[in-house]
Amino acid sequence: MGWKxxxxxxxxxxxxxxMVLGLSGALLAFDALQQxxxxxxxxxxxxxxxxxxxxxxxxxxxxEVRRLPSGVVVVYSFEGDQARAVRVxxxxxxxxxxxxxxxxxxxxxxxxxxxxxxxxGRWGAALTALAMLVLSGSxxxxxxxxxxxxxxxxARVRGTLAQRVHVVSGRIVLAVLLLTSVTALYMSxxxxxxxxxxxxxxPEVASAVTGQGERxxxxxxxxxxxTLKDLRALSFPDASDPEDTWKLTTHGGTTWLDRTSGEPLxxxxxxxxxxxxxxxxxxxxxxxxxxxxxxxxxLVGASVPLFWVSGVLIWWRAxxxxxHLTNNSALAQADMLIFVASEGGSTWGFAQALHDALVRxxxxxxxxxxxxxxxxxxxxxxxxxxxxxxxxxxxxxxxVAALKAGAAPVTVLGFGDRQFxxxxxxxxxxxxxxxxxxxxxxxxxxxIHQQSAQQFARWGEALANALGEAxxxxxxxxxPATTALTLVSRQDxxxxxGQNAAILRFAWPAQSAWDRLRGRGLARFAAGDLIAxxxxxxxxxxxxxxxxxxxxxxxEICVRHLAGGLCSTFLLGLKPGEHAQAFIxxxxxxxxxxxxxxxxxxxxxxxxxxxxxFIRRNDRRVPMHLWFGARDxxxxxxxxxxxERWQGEGRVASVRTAxxxxxxxxxxxxxxxxxxxxxxxxxxxxxxxxxxxxxxxxAHGVAEALDDILxxxxxSVAQLKARxxxxxxxx
Amino acid sequence: MSKPLLTTLAAACxxxxxxxxxxxxxxxxxxxxxxxxxxxxxxIYLTDAKxxxxxxxxxxGGKAKYYKHLSDWNRLSARDIKRLAGVTGxxxxxxxxxxxxxxxxxxxxxxxxEIRIDAAVEDQRDSPSEVRxxxxxxxxxxxxxxxxYIQSLTYQLQ
Numbered sequence: 001m002g003w004k005x006x007x008x009x010x011x012x013x014x015x016x017x018x019m020v021l022g023l024s025g026a027l028l029a030f031d032a033l034q035q036x037x038x039x040x041x042x043x044x045x046x047x048x049x050x051x052x053x054x055x056x057x058x059x060x061x062x063x064e065v066r067r068l069p070s071g072v073v074v075v076y077s078f079e080g081d082q083a084r085a086v087r088v089x090x091x092x093x094x095x096x097x098x099x100x101x102x103x104x105x106x107x108x109x110x111x112x113x114x115x116x117x118x119x120x121g122r123w124g125a126a127l128t129a130l131a132m133l134v135l136s137g138s139x140x141x142x143x144x145x146x147x148x149x150x151x152x153x154x155a156r157v158r159g160t161l162a163q164r165v166h167v168v169s170g171r172i173v174l175a176v177l178l179l180t181s182v183t184a185l186y187m188s189x190x191x192x193x194x195x196x197x198x199x200x201x202x203p204e205v206a207s208a209v210t211g212q213g214e215r216x217x218x219x220x221x222x223x224x225x226x227t228l229k230d231l232r233a234l235s236f237p238d239a240s241d242p243e244d245t246w247k248l249t250t251h252g253g254t255t256w257l258d259r260t261s262g263e264p265l266x267x268x269x270x271x272x273x274x275x276x277x278x279x280x281x282x283x284x285x286x287x288x289x290x291x292x293x294x295x296x297x298x299l300v301g302a303s304v305p306l307f308w309v310s311g312v313l314i315w316w317r318a319x320x321x322x323x324h325l326t327n328n329s330a331l332a333q334a335d336m337l338i339f340v341a342s343e344g345g346s347t348w349g350f351a352q353a354l355h356d357a358l359v360r361x362x363x364x365x366x367x368x369x370x371x372x373x374x375x376x377x378x379x380x381x382x383x384x385x386x387x388x389x390x391x392x393x394x395x396x397x398x399x400v401a402a403l404k405a406g407a408a409p410v411t412v413l414g415f416g417d418r419q420f421x422x423x424x425x426x427x428x429x430x431x432x433x434x435x436x437x438x439x440x441x442x443x444x445x446x447x448i449h450q451q452s453a454q455q456f457a458r459w460g461e462a463l464a465n466a467l468g469e470a471x472x473x474x475x476x477x478x479x480p481a482t483t484a485l486t487l488v489s490r491q492d493x494x495x496x497x498g499q500n501a502a503i504l505r506f507a508w509p510a511q512s513a514w515d516r517l518r519g520r521g522l523a524r525f526a527a528g529d530l531i532a533x534x535x536x537x538x539x540x541x542x543x544x545x546x547x548x549x550x551x552x553x554x555x556e557i558c559v560r561h562l563a564g565g566l567c568s569t570f571l572l573g574l575k576p577g578e579h580a581q582a583f584i585x586x587x588x589x590x591x592x593x594x595x596x597x598x599x600x601x602x603x604x605x606x607x608x609x610x611x612x613x614f615i616r617r618n619d620r621r622v623p624m625h626l627w628f629g630a631r632d633x634x635x636x637x638x639x640x641x642x643x644e645r646w647q648g649e650g651r652v653a654s655v656r657t658a659x660x661x662x663x664x665x666x667x668x669x670x671x672x673x674x675x676x677x678x679x680x681x682x683x684x685x686x687x688x689x690x691x692x693x694x695x696x697x698x699a700h701g702v703a704e705a706l707d708d709i710l711x712x713x714x715x716s717v718a719q720l721k722a723r724x725x726x727x728x729x730x731x
Numbered sequence: 732m733s734k735p736l737l738t739t740l741a742a743a744c745x746x747x748x749x750x751x752x753x754x755x756x757x758x759x760x761x762x763x764x765x766x767x768x769x770x771x772x773x774x775i776y777l778t779d780a781k782x783x784x785x786x787x788x789x790x791x792g793g794k795a796k797y798y799k800h801l802s803d804w805n806r807l808s809a810r811d812i813k814r815l816a817g818v819t820g821x822x823x824x825x826x827x828x829x830x831x832x833x834x835x836x837x838x839x840x841x842x843x844x845e846i847r848i849d850a851a852v853e854d855q856r857d858s859p860s861e862v863r864x865x866x867x868x869x870x871x872x873x874x875x876x877x878x879x880y881i882q883s884l885t886y887q888l889q
Contacts, residue, residue, distance in 0.1 A: 083878070106769060201810070202809065
């Protein structure tokens with residue numbers, strides 16, 4: 001069982017109990033905060049003898065003086081037959097008020113410790129603490145895997161709101177949750193008798209009865225020596241028992257003193273287990289800790305329900321995304337085998353399409369997760385569909401240990417995202433391993449970018465040819481729920497060669513917080529993310545780079561007409577007030593991180609859209625430099641008036657244009673870059689980030705030009721990519 | 732929750748003597764005050780004429796971790812390895828009543844022995860020797876008040 005399964009099931013099963021402990025713990029933190037908030041008079045260097053002298057003047061018949069970890073001094077005494085406990089000011093011995101251990105009803109503490117179920121409940125609470133420890137540990141392992149290691153732990157978190165809430169809050173509170181679970185377990189084990197706190201039996205002591213007068217506290221050497229800072233408790237000798245003694249408890253241990261002579265009778269050092277317990281109590285309950293720690297503990301306790309709710313939502317969504325295979329033959333009977341390594345479950349959709357197509361072609365097909373990989377003698381073809389998760393790791397459950405040598409042809413199909421440096425890394429490794437171990441292949445490794453249905457269909461054609469069978473891969477992406485966007489305004493460009501274009505602005509639909517938490521409605525988006533438009537009459541979405549973010553309050557894209565393009569024809573035919581179905585897809589790695597590093601924005605054609613979006617929201621006036629390539633300033637200089645205005649406002653530091661279809665227009669955008677080589681080098685040497693958006697040939701040309709320009713710096717585009725400084729959005 | 736707690740158990744302490752010897756049953760009834768706190772830990776024990784520990788009659792409260800708060804009993808009985816044998820029960824809630832019985836040898840009565848109770852409540856002050864009452868025929872059936880948590884201790888000799 002992997003970390004993910006442990007984390008999921010433990011969270012689902014014991015999450016509610018953890019929530020009870022978290023919330024009650026958050027309430028209890030108020031007590032610690034309240035104690036830490038009443039700063040006692042600073043009298044830490046006051047000898048205990050002096051303190052006793054002072055309080056004896058105001059309070060008769062004292063039984064005990066305690067200094068709480070928070071520094072508050074409490075005096076227990078009798079008034080007649082009535083026991084009293086008061087807080088005193090150690091500076092002058094005046095009574096500050098009655099003392100109460102907790103401002104909360106007792107059941108809160110009992111709920112936290114025993115779940116209101118007595119001793120059984122104590123075991124339950126301890127078990128929940130153990131579960132919290134394992135949840136925190138497995139959560140850390142999953143977090144590191146998701147973010148790509150310790151170094152990238154602070155990177156931007158992607159995903160649905162529930163995922164972001166889970167990961168971001170995990171990143172913040174995980175260490176404290178680990179600490180509170182460990183301390184809770186230690187304290188539970190002392191209460192349940194698994195660890196003994198006692199050093200040794202207390203010594204038998206008695207004051208010598210001599211008939212002499214009693215020694216005043218002020219005259220006892222040890223009490224003059226010990227200061228308030230070290231005091232935990234001082235028990236006074238009982239008035240009715242001449243043999244009774246003083247009992248002085250400090251952080252170091254306990255000493256009994258003769259009431260007549262004032263001499264120490266016995267001393268017992270505090271047990272290590274007891275010292276550990278005191279430390280655990282401080283860390284867990286915030287008693288005696290700095291007030292800030294109590295606040296931290298309270299917030300961490302209150303965060304547990306957040307984890308639970310977001311975790312359940314994540315689980316529920318993943319459950320709904322699970323594949324539903326029909327006609328899955330047993331391994332021994334199947335002639336076609338499909339093995340899937342998928343983290344989020346999306347790759348199963350492709351597997352299902354392949355499975356169904358092969359079944360329709362008359363094959364007996366067996367589909368299974370990759371960890372069940374094996375190929376019997378009956379297998380004629382084996383397919384492995386492998387997704388790469390995050391920064392190039394294998395999906396959590398995919399194991400390649402079973403890949404022994406074999407004879408059946410194994411074809412690998414990789415799924416990934418070119419934005420990541422380790423594009424389809426797992427599929428690459430898997431393919432290499434298979435060849436190394438002597439497995440033949442029907443088709444060479446193919447990589448599918450961003451779950452492209454078109455690419456998958458093309459691979460299906462190649463497969464049909466190789467098999468010599470008619471085979472149609474009918475992949476219907478399981479799309480996220482779409483939202484209807486209303487066109488608000490459009491700005492048209494005539495374009496060249498009949499390729500007219502427009503900047504389309506849609507209203508941003510309002511949605512409830514609950515919908516957002518469940519990942520319903522239009523997800524949070526920023527300039528540079530993608531919006532998927534599902535045109536009428538096609539199940540396959542088309543992706544456009546967003547020129548606006550959530551903060552702008554509208555959804556803006558730049559669309560150029562493609563001859564025969566279903567979606568661009570549809571979009572360019574929209575009139576204000578009409579609707580388009582859309583959902584957001586994040587574009588990890590392309591968004592700009594926070595910071596003041598200069599940014600080189602390089603775009604061509606409609607690829608300027610996300611760059612314009614970056615500039616529009618550059619409220620902090622980060623130095624952004626734009627290189628923009630178009631064809632004709634009169635026809636396709638998108639965002640021209642806005643770019644000029646933004647330059648005036650200082651949102652963009654410099655703008656360079658190149659127009660390829662007008663005389664002396666400056667050629668392509670990479671030509672403009674070459675002309676500015678010196679400036680580009682200076683900016684990159686300053687640590688600039690680079691964002692490139694446009695067609696694939698344009699991105700290729702830009703990368704070539706930059707490699708030439710950066711040569712003298714001994715830098716390359718590949719190196720910049722590896723350092724997360726260079727990202728492309730190509731179409 | 733105001734039902735009085737009625738625990739009737741023969742305390743098998745060192746003082747219990749074979750039935751053929753001269754012994755009598757003592758019933759101890761401890762009524763707690765409504766002090767407003769968690770259940771009290773109580774140790775009911777006997778000391779002899781010299782104040783030395785003579786035996787444990789009952790310990791209410793099961794967590795050994797807290798026995799140090801019953802400090803007199805914990806100290807005096809430290810060498811009695813059987814001090815808990817058959818004489819422990821649950822802690823006693825505020826306002827409730829604890830009734831226990833023990834078989835005591837006749838020789839202990841009117842012989843300078845004392846019944847003592849140590850009491851402790853979480854987050855409140857420990858109360859060693861909360862009650863000290865000489866084990867005499869005269870004191871039987873006479874309620875004795877405690878210092879802090881105990882409303883009254885009454886013992887009956889059979």
